[in-house]
Amino acid sequence: MNPRKVSIILINYNSHQFTYDCVDSIIEKTAPVDRKGVDYEIIIVDNNSIVNDYEALKPITNSSQRNGPQIQLIRSRINLGFSGGNMLGVQFADPNTDYYYFLNNDCVLRTDVCSQLTDFMDATPNAGLCGAQMFSGDGSRQITFGYLPTLGSKILGHGFVRMFNPALYPSVRQVYTEPVRVPFVMGSTLFVRASAFNMIGGFDIAHFLYVEEEDLAKRLLLKEFYVYLVPQAEYVHFTGQSTIRTYDVEKEYYISLFHYFRKYHSWFERGLFRVYYFIKNGRKFRRNRVYARLAWFIGRGSPMRESLRYRQIISGQN
Incomplete structure (x- = not known):
């Protein structure tokens, strides 16, 4: 064999x-x-x-x-x-x-x-x-x-x-x-x-x-x-050695998460998920203002067009 x-x-x-x-x-x-x-x-x-x-x-x-x-x-x-x-x-x-x-x-x-x-x-x-x-x-x-x-x-x-x-x-x-x-x-x-x-x-x-x-x-x-x-x-x-957590990277999580929701959940469920994550982040705004920004981003629907993917520039280097 x-x-x-x-x-x-x-x-x-x-x-x-x-x-x-x-x-x-x-x-x-x-x-x-x-x-x-x-x-x-x-x-x-x-x-x-x-x-x-x-x-x-x-x-x-x-x-x-x-x-x-x-x-x-x-x-x-x-x-x-x-x-x-x-x-x-x-x-x-x-x-x-x-x-x-x-x-x-x-x-x-x-x-x-x-x-x-x-x-x-x-x-x-x-x-x-x-x-x-x-x-x-x-x-x-x-x-x-x-x-x-x-x-x-x-x-x-x-x-x-x-x-x-x-x-x-x-x-x-x-x-x-x-x-x-x-x-x-x-x-x-x-x-x-x-x-x-x-x-x-x-x-x-x-x-x-x-x-x-x-x-x-x-x-x-x-x-x-x-x-x-x-x-x-x-x-x-050795967790996360290639990824530095920034606001843009945190946004990327919600872009992917809501892409998942759009694939497998109804519009009503997606609405409830949006409310849940909006509140989850919004209530922590006093700890760090980045949470308020994330809450607003989620409230806007976590649009895919803001993904880091679309900021890529093709390199001319080998």
Whole structure:
């Protein structure tokens, strides 16, 4: 039987040292094919980093010196965001791959995640997506999955709705020792069945920075593929090393969130969501004036035209 093929896709944005560390951990932890490991490749998408950061990354493709897998480095002339950057990487993946592994470059593997998640997916035909257990840089266990946004959970709270449907709202703080079905896993590590991913057309590239994992899980669910946390597989996430939180970045979250609502909720529900988030941010304006600006932005409907995506300028540099 041929080994299963995994295409690992990383996005680099002005953070080449994290990318090197991530790739080193993949090579170190992933068992070779001759020891019943997976056959894997690594595709790195540079999301229009500054030239010096991109140039520093070029030697990573010399896989023969690194005694590792085939490594491709793709340079985008425009910042495509999370979804777009990963979809560019998909274009260069082996078309016969069995699984895509979308892994943040500011992560390092603690276990042989690729083999563990491959084995789980092979044994679980209804799994479209799974993730490993996340730890922080200090070694503490982190919340690794979340809940798809609903009016009930936002207004009544997750604890209340869990009483009526515990299977749909498993506790995010519980320590799990066996795989568990969850609503969605955090986007820092998304291990996806390629056939299911291809069936739904991949990521929705209208999501520039946020809510990609919720949208992916929702569309897989509509095709009767489920999401699982596999806690035996472990990784460390040095959170948010490529993204600086600013007002514009905070706006981007609500642009993506309301794009999600427009896709899956009625106009009446969207109106209630808008009121909820307007009040949630508006009541915190004394703490920081940025919340008042966010509340006003939400009140205006979180228009997609104000996304950072539309401020991109195509670079003339290679």
